[in-house]
Amino acid sequence: GAVVSQHPSRVICKSGTSVKIECRSLDFQATTMFWYRQFPKKSLMLMATSNEGSKATYEQGVEKDKFLINHASLTLSTLTVTSAHPEDSSFYICSAGAGSGLNTEAFFGQGTRLTVV
């Protein structure tokens, strides 16, 4: 099946610095990718929808200036956590859809564990 690769798998950064997470669709083109955040023992929360060649659509309560999303090509979307703080520590997951309509299947990256110290 289709593969979505996320990098890095884990990162530790100092408070105040920025961290970039990459999400790549390896064997299919994804005009739309999705970014989630997941806290321990909680469900995935959709943060934003990344659209190739246009601005991302953010969910209510998600700061677009804090979580910068760039989707410059059909196979790559990046999420940059700017001026990270300890409360940004979380598990970030991206996904991309392959197919359309009833045949759409979302493929997820392996996730990125961000720890801000």
Add this chain to the structure above:
Amino acid sequence: LAKTTQPISMDSYEGQEVNITCSHNNIATNDYITWYQQFPSQGPRFIIQGYKTKVTNEVASLFIPADRKSSTLSLPRVSLSDTAVYYCLVGDGTGANNLFFGTGTRLTVIP
């Protein structure tokens, strides 16, 4: 946007069949039902997808009644490695409509 409701947790012994039911009373005509499995510190993994009646693949079966207001994921003869969180999602495959996760069901398989 169809909301889903699942049991928060379930326990099962190894070798038993496990059925996890999901309620989606507001499912729309164009929505289909997808189940994902998630292990700790990993992204969700697709298990099965269906629109109506019964769908079966190599790992699970999905039962959907005629009114489509619920669905049941059936895992035959579970093993310890099936301990995970299982999410049921409904959506029409466009945009993010099918990608809002509910609470999921935490399945614990006991030896």
